[in-house]
Amino acid sequence: MPNIPTRILPTLALFALLVAGLLTMLPSHAVAGPPAPHRLAAPDGIIPGQPFTMPFPRLGMWWPDPETQSLDDITRYDWITLFDYQDEYVDPIKQHNPDILILNSTNACELGYEWDPEMREMPAEWFLTQVGTTLTQDVNATETLFHVAAVTVTDGVNTYDLFVEDDAAVIEGESVKILAVDKANKTLLVQRGFYRPASAHSAGTRIAAHISFWPGTWVMNLSTLSPTAVISTSTQPERWGDYNARVGVDLLSDPHWDGLLIDRSDPNQSWLVSSGYARTIDPDQSNTLLTDYSAFDAAWNEGLRQYEEQIRAGVGDERLIFANWGMNNYDLLNGNNFEGFPPDGADDWPNWHSVMFGPFEADKGNYFEWMAQARQPNMTMIETYEIDGYHENNPCDDPGFVPNYRKMRFGLGSALLNDGFFSYEIGTNGHGSLC
Template sequence: MRRTALTTLLLAVMILHPAQSVRAVTNSNEYVRTANYFLLSGPALDSAMPTLASFDLIIIPVEAQVYNQSFFSSIRDRNPDILILPYIPTVSWNDLYWIDDLHQSMSAQLDSDWWLTDGDGDQVSVWPNTRALNLNSGWSEFLPEWTRDEVLSTGYWDGIFYDEVQDSISWLGDVDVDKDGNRDSASSADTLWENKYEDLFEYTRTLIGDEYIVITNGSSNSRFANHTNGRMFETFPSSGNTLAEWADKADEYLDLEVEVNEPSVQVINVNTENTGNENFQEVRFGLTTTLLGDGYFSYDFGTQDHSQLWTYDEYSAYLGAPKSTLQNATNPQDTTISTGVWQRDFEEGKVIVNATSSTQTIELGGEFEKIHGTQDPSFNDGSIIYEVTLESQDGIVLLRPIEEILDATFLNGAFARIFDREGNTKRTGFFAYENTAKGGTQVIRYDLDFDGAREYVVADDTYVSIYHEDGSLYVQFAPYESHYDQGINISVGDIENDGSVEIVTGTENGGGPHVRVFNADGVLINPGFFAYADSFRGGVNVTIGDLNGDGIKEIITGAGFNGGPHVRVFKKNGTLINPGFFAYDERFRGGVNVAAGDVDGDGIDDIVTGPGLGEQPVARVYDRDGNLKSEFVVFDTTDKEGLEIAVTDVDGDGIAEIIGLTTDVFTLSTLF
């Protein structure tokens, strides 16, 4: 899940102590940010939970705290960083749908003179089939108090979403806001309405303090901004969708970000304007506009129905932290928003927005990678590009190409293909090659001493060599004595979570299945153990991973060539934890390659396997007990040369990718 990283407080005690609040603070280092405006509770909300958990912010009915109490812990288990806000109208009362205990109790407390009426004393409505309350009444104090006492006190919510906020009320026509029995003039009604809204927000902030998020829907009034964290721009930019309206609302959005209280939480809601006709270009234009600032993007049906679970290819793109504010693509010094071509750079990519009336071609100033999309693959085709052509009112999310594998062992010179846990192509493939090592050797770049610089650990037929970042040799050792020359498998990591890194070795074909453990200086700290029968001479493949989430990594082994595809799990000292399972047909005798990492974001490492020589290149994902979670073909099914596997988080989004590596490699000149 995407991933935004949000630091949640007191989550662990939410269930036991629901009166304690769960508040989150946005981490500024992760984009894309997505929101879902989902106004259904009850069974519909429970069934939507798995998809809603993929969003960074959700707005749901306040009555979910009555109908869906388990929803909150369930969704936070899946996404501890999610922001959850209750939908609270500020004016309308819904007699038809508010039959839950929370609203029925609230109804009993409403005073008869709180209703908004016209000059004849008849109740009025601001939304079909509802009754309107008058902000110029005890309602404007009651609502904040009720929200604090009955809603935020549950500990379920991260703040408040106040709907229906407008600067004026005279658009209704005949209204009696001042309650003198006569129709108000437009100016007097609007002035009083605006003043009372400010009172409501100021009182809310006084009651709940600064730790809760308060966002509104409908107004960018600077008087309101002083007491809130932002707003939703529903039906952005407007129902007309003109470029002039875009420029006006985009400017309003960016200005509001600096006017509101910290943290700024803005939601850009683009929708189908109640048609239900999804439009990928419309999504891209809205999302990339949102990314010119720091807001959350939402796309749904429209004002008549906010209950969609639509997701888009761009939602899972990981851009990292912004490297700049928005810039005009033709005049980088121009940061005053207007119609034009706009861009913003991120650590892991770039976004471009064509807010002009014509098609534009933009030079990128370097290589960028289109995302690998499935919904509009002709647009998001994963290609590496130097320039991009965008139609009017379109945008694009671009990624910086992946050119190296970090923190995972790979075969130097192999071609790497990158997948998610389900086998979807995540990034464009490349040749993984480090010129500090010979082609065909095993290499891992890992920070062995926690100084912020990754060393090179290289395994050849006899030796494991450790090189400093500059390529100079630090130490070299022979795990199986200097006369052994059959090849070495390696894995690196802090097994015991004690701040010291271990190097785990295994033998290649021709050696016994001997696993040994060394420290980061190449000193033997565990004489080792035989993962399989000591008479077996096919070698042993090794990796390490935390398979149960206890912070301690296990050693995972796979039988080498001429062995069955047998995977076993050991403690560092060689104690067998899991007698093992066969990752492929147990009659297969090509062995099995192993890697480990958290490929589904649940905080627990998975075992990922690739078959040895003689089997189709099918990667499989298992849990620690050998239960198959997913499988997919990495290369052509006619390729039976063996499938090397690496698992690491290539884009920094917190979820590891699966890297399939060819066993045939190319060789370049090396430094030694």
């Protein structure tokens, strides 16, 4: 364990009290009660290179719901994130609390096929896909039986399905849903125009399964191995990361936004295979099976850094850029969000000491490293969940719901071991909108 700075030694005593259960502070969104008063001292705002000066505990909150939650509830935090479509609420929130910081939101590598209108015009080259194949016969815009060159791929030891039932697959400007796979005849029965419009395709056209992690989204290819393409907003071939960086910069075109949250800004995406979200990854869309994903991970990390460099160059030093489980690009980012930490003692998580003090994953950085090395002002936050992992229920709807105060205290105490922010939320599916 590293030497603890003298300035936080008093916090260690507070941490002991927290873990012992003698402190029961909880953000107001998690329990019923009167709205909390405004903080006694206010932040000085964003001064590039200078740390925040607001008192402790410092509180942040992802995506509260201004349509259903009161301004008193929302403005008790030091900073919040909203979505761009909630732009109309920024000024009223700041009028209620002029000291609150409000971040717009983007995603480094995912687009929602159910809700992002730009999905319909995304070039096929920009999707991160699994290993694909090609059509062996032309199809018009309505035919539902595709003849393909292959339905499996092998490395000589293992055989991988290129498509399985319920996959979504991309073919030029269209996406289709796989209804059935006939391996003997090498045909695919598909639903045409699955969120992206149907069109005719010639023999030899590539078709490959999308990769999906978060429900309702497809993963985009942030790596430098991605093929380039031209989109309507540009006249030159570019990669997804170039386009998405322009989108991120544009999200801060209105000066009332203080910065940008970049969700899914984690490095080394080969975990999509090892965690079961994809059978294979084909980063250059060559229909070639990889047996070692280390070069892909390196190319992803290079593309991620280029993306963040472009956003920083576009918005300048005065805007906050905040990552979620981000790569340790400390020189570009105003901190990192440790989402879902600490968990409920899950065996597959790094232990608490590693995340806090190291050694942690080489490309991510531990809590103390982010606090010491990220750009100032530093927003690094520990975001603790009532429910770990993806969930569909909201326990806050139960009148008898009692939050896990012990877990909340553990997260708060962890944050207070340094100068970071803290958030306690129901979970990843809904965040601050759930209570």
